[in-house]
Amino acid sequence: MGPPVPESRTWVNPPKHLSTEWLSAYLDGVISPQEGDVPPAAEAHLQNCPRCADDLAGLDAVRTLLRRLPQHAPPRSFALQDIPEPRQVGIFRLPRMVAWTRAASAVAAAVFVLCLSLDLLGVGDDVAAPSAVQNRIAAPTVAPASVKAAAPAVAPGPQAATAVIFPPSVAAGDRDRGGLESAGSAETKIGTLSATPANPVADVIPTYRPLRLASIVAGILALLFLSAALFSGRRAAT
């Protein structure tokens, strides 16, 4: 119960009469000992004070009228099968679809961030190293060209990350293994890859490192699930 407000007092002074709030509560039989006055004194007052008796009678009359207001029958049933059909899409209930697409986009986004950061940290280098070495033979002069050619084909991969494949030290160390020939083949490989990924040249595959590939796939999935979640969320809200 809140702090007492002036009107919640039993007595209104001056002159000494019962407050409307007290009378209203008295009418409902909810006067409690905490009200600050014992009912006998108030009841004795009601017997002798025409003003308070009238006040109470008026409140009682109003309450009686309100209690007798007609109750109207609802114009129709509000049971939930009356919801328009668009809320159901086949066996996929929309609210459920919103939930799972949201969850799926969150998971895919997490995988995307994880794979991309592992990739950027160079975790995948060890795995990719044996075959990637062949690409690293590319001389520093050729390297920037390869990077440029590779970047658009690989799509959202940051260029800075792609450049890590060609550390100048490694490239310089490998130069005596016939840089010119390898440089040429590296360029062809990248060229063929972007054109026809199904090229049977075996050592082309490691050019795409698994982590980067995974992060790209996860990123695309995250975007797809997110748009599905937004779409179904809007459908469910209407």
Next chain:
Amino acid sequence: MSPAADPSAAEDRAVEAARGGDVAAFNQLVQQYQGIVYNVALRTLGNGEDAADVAQDTFISAFRAIREFRGGSVKAWLLRITVNASYDLLRRRKRRPASSLDALAEAEDGELGVVDRTRGPDAAALGAETARVIQQALATLPDEQRTLVVLCDVQGLSYEEAAATAQVALGTVKSRLSRARARLRDYLAERGELPGGLRRPS
């Protein structure tokens, strides 16, 4: 008492099943409470069409939010949603020029369809003219006073149920209800709807 005969146990089971997505179980609650939900909206809004919209919205929102229902009175929970939805509609309506708060007053004769005389605290319902004047009087009250007088006097809720519905303290129920009754008394006495001389002397 067997579990099947206990209405509150049946209600708890319906809530539990509805939490799991059982629409049929939820509809038992709709069946049970749609009368009071509709009538609270009707007396708050004064308009049958709006009241039906609010009632339908109440049950749709309730079904979606049933996992957030923390137990306690289902009636108070549903009516809280009804009252809030009604306030939203009143606010939207205030932005529009035409007010239909007393449309019910004009329609009280029965345009709203069947008057269900078996429900409500007092089965002996009023005549149409008196009901019309009372609805007009209700429309003059501030929203929070009207809500409590509708809950307590028109629908017969206890102070505790009304407090849970309006989310206010018992003392607030008491004071708002008394102010609403006093205002209605003055309004109705001026229009000769109260037995002779029942006005607070000024």
